[in-house]
Amino acid sequence: MVILRRELLSIVIVVIISAGLAVMAPLSDYDYYLIGLLTSACLWVIYVVSWDLLTGYTGMLNFGQLLFAGVAAYAVALLEIHFPLPRPLMILAGLIAGLCSSLLISLPSLRVRSAYFALVSFAMLLVFHRITMTFIKIFGGDYGLSIPRVFSREVLFFTTIVLMAATIIIMRLIVKSRIGMALQSIREDEETARAVGINIPRYKLMACVISAFFTSLAGICGFYYMGHVGPEIFGMMGSFNVVIMGVIGGTGTIFGAALGGGVLAVLLEYMRPVAEYRNLLYALLLVVVVMVASRGVWGGMVSFWNKRKTKKDLQGIAS
Amino acid sequence: MNEFLIIKNVYKNFGKLAALHDIAFTVNQGEVVGLVGPNGAGKTTLFNVITGFYRASSGHVIFKGKDVSQLPPNKLAEMGMIRTFQIPRPFKELTVHDNVAIGTLFNPERMHKTHISDTEFVDKILDGVKLLPHKNQLAGNLGYGNLKLLELGRAQGPFPDLLLLDEPFAGLTVSEIESVSDILRGLAAGGLTLIIVEHKLRALMKLVKRVIVLHYGKKIADGTPEEISQDDQVLKAYLGRRWSKSNA
Numbered sequence: 001m002v003i004l005r006r007e008l009l010s011i012v013i014v015v016i017i018s019a020g021l022a023v024m025a026p027l028s029d030y031d032y033y034l035i036g037l038l039t040s041a042c043l044w045v046i047y048v049v050s051w052d053l054l055t056g057y058t059g060m061l062n063f064g065q066l067l068f069a070g071v072a073a074y075a076v077a078l079l080e081i082h083f084p085l086p087r088p089l090m091i092l093a094g095l096i097a098g099l100c101s102s103l104l105i106s107l108p109s110l111r112v113r114s115a116y117f118a119l120v121s122f123a124m125l126l127v128f129h130r131i132t133m134t135f136i137k138i139f140g141g142d143y144g145l146s147i148p149r150v151f152s153r154e155v156l157f158f159t160t161i162v163l164m165a166a167t168i169i170i171m172r173l174i175v176k177s178r179i180g181m182a183l184q185s186i187r188e189d190e191e192t193a194r195a196v197g198i199n200i201p202r203y204k205l206m207a208c209v210i211s212a213f214f215t216s217l218a219g220i221c222g223f224y225y226m227g228h229v230g231p232e233i234f235g236m237m238g239s240f241n242v243v244i245m246g247v248i249g250g251t252g253t254i255f256g257a258a259l260g261g262g263v264l265a266v267l268l269e270y271m272r273p274v275a276e277y278r279n280l281l282y283a284l285l286l287v288v289v290v291m292v293a294s295r296g297v298w299g300g301m302v303s304f305w306n307k308r309k310t311k312k313d314l315q316g317i318a319s
Numbered sequence: 320m321n322e323f324l325i326i327k328n329v330y331k332n333f334g335k336l337a338a339l340h341d342i343a344f345t346v347n348q349g350e351v352v353g354l355v356g357p358n359g360a361g362k363t364t365l366f367n368v369i370t371g372f373y374r375a376s377s378g379h380v381i382f383k384g385k386d387v388s389q390l391p392p393n394k395l396a397e398m399g400m401i402r403t404f405q406i407p408r409p410f411k412e413l414t415v416h417d418n419v420a421i422g423t424l425f426n427p428e429r430m431h432k433t434h435i436s437d438t439e440f441v442d443k444i445l446d447g448v449k450l451l452p453h454k455n456q457l458a459g460n461l462g463y464g465n466l467k468l469l470e471l472g473r474a475q476g477p478f479p480d481l482l483l484l485d486e487p488f489a490g491l492t493v494s495e496i497e498s499v500s501d502i503l504r505g506l507a508a509g510g511l512t513l514i515i516v517e518h519k520l521r522a523l524m525k526l527v528k529r530v531i532v533l534h535y536g537k538k539i540a541d542g543t544p545e546e547i548s549q550d551d552q553v554l555k556a557y558l559g560r561r562w563s564k565s566n567a
Contacts, residue, residue, distance in 0.1 A: 178424045181424055196421055199393045
């Protein structure tokens with residue numbers, strides 16, 4: 001596997017960083033505040049990285065990434081409350097529900113351009129928000145659904161970290177493979193992609209399902225961690241946050257998305273004292289990043305590095 | 320497999336406008352055919368119908384003995400029919416190498432054998448279109464002339480048997496036209512079948528052995544460049560009376 005060898009360094013780095021995060025739990029003597037913060041940050045990383053596959057690589061602008069997570073979480077919650085099956089089965093059912101929700105937004109928009117996909121993804125989020133608020137008896141309305149704790153915080157913390165590392169590594173391998181090339185060609189020019197033999201609906205669907213797979217698993221992890229899922233998961237803010245984190249971190253690299261998701265999730269938590277200004281600061285940050293480095297922090301770093309390298313090469317030629 | 324590509328009574332209507340009217344011709348394997356006609360004659364429409372970007376309103380396109388009139392472009396590409404675009408449409412954010420490599424990745428016969436690191440084949444194509452020095456540049460940073468060359472390179476990625484080239488000379492200088500002509504001659508010598516839409520007749524006539532002329536969506540002539548340049552209908556419809564007096 002050539003791709004595996006080429007990505008070895010980044011895989012090792014991802015594993016080291018994840019292990020570093022994992023040991024912070026015993027180091028902090030299992031401080032629940034820290035564990036909670038890190039778990040939530042890892043979940044955001046998974047959401048943003050999955051979003052990047054759709055938006056950064058395939059060019060399908062998704063304004064409703066958390067739809068997948070929400071549907072999966074609600075499905076697991078409903079089963080936990082009403083039909084307690086063996087837990088792996090319930091998680092599997094939640095995952096399948098999440099994947100089905102991805103078909104809901106991708107199937108109608110496979111043959112249309114990005115803007116329509118963005119609209120459908122956004123509309124579907126609103127639809128599900130409405131559904132959870134309307135059928136109160138089933139979905140609990142504003143209160144959502146809650147269950148008593150079934151997994152310890154520590155278990156979920158480690159699971160989430162493993163899931164995050166797996167997501168980043170697998171996504172990275174996917175985007176460097178044939179599939180990734182197909183996705184990027186679709187982003188660049190659908191007509192040309194068709195002309196060289198790429199089956200566009202198939203690859204768009206594939207991107208959607210892969211993205212939903214990891215987002216759903218993260219949604220289920222988040223549900224078990226909180227013991228709760230509410231309609232806010234279908235709210236605008238959550239899915240917009242994913243977009244903002246992705247854009248600030250840098251799209252189309254996976255690592256940029258991971259960086260944006262992780263750092264901003266932690267930042268968001270520490271901005272809690274200035275809650276009223278949080279969104280304002282966030283928006284300002286977005287504007288500044290878009291103006292200074294339109295390809296996000298990661299993209300900016302990469303192009304800075306390339307420029308420096310070119311400069312050095314030129315100096316080498318001159319001397 | 321003598322009858323490589325058969326166009327059978329193809330019509331294409333856009334509303335009430337008949338863009339193509341009863342087009343029929345056959346292209347044999349290894350032939351190099353020019354497709355000419357005044358602006359709006361329907362050349363690009365015919366290209367789009369043949370390559371599956373448009374569906375014919377009626378009539379059939381038969382490629383390698385199979386009716387492909389209803390197939391999407393990607394299926395046709397898999398069968399070995401590849402087109403280029405008049406205005407270059409590169410994958411801008413990908414490198415020149417990857418622009419060509421993508422085509423190689425989606426040919427089922429080569430698929431399992433080829434992967435991204437299989438750069439030798441891509442390098443050969445890039446060398447052929449003189450883009451090897453630009454291999455690692457982003458396609459979006461290429462100049463116009465190089466983008467036209469990249470169209471040719473990208474089209475060779477999927478191992479085509481039939482190439483449809485939409486105005487490969489458009490916007491190029493005389494010397495650039497010369498080098499594109501050389502590339503095309505090389506491809507034809509390698510056994511590729513070429514159909515070339517072009518306005519630059521002088522360059523085209525030197526390249527092809529057969530020319531098909533469209534006018535207002537109808538085929539008005541089909542023959543060698545010499546025959547075509549004597550054809551009364553062609554002279555009247557396309558080249559104009561003045562030209563016919565001085566040259567024919």
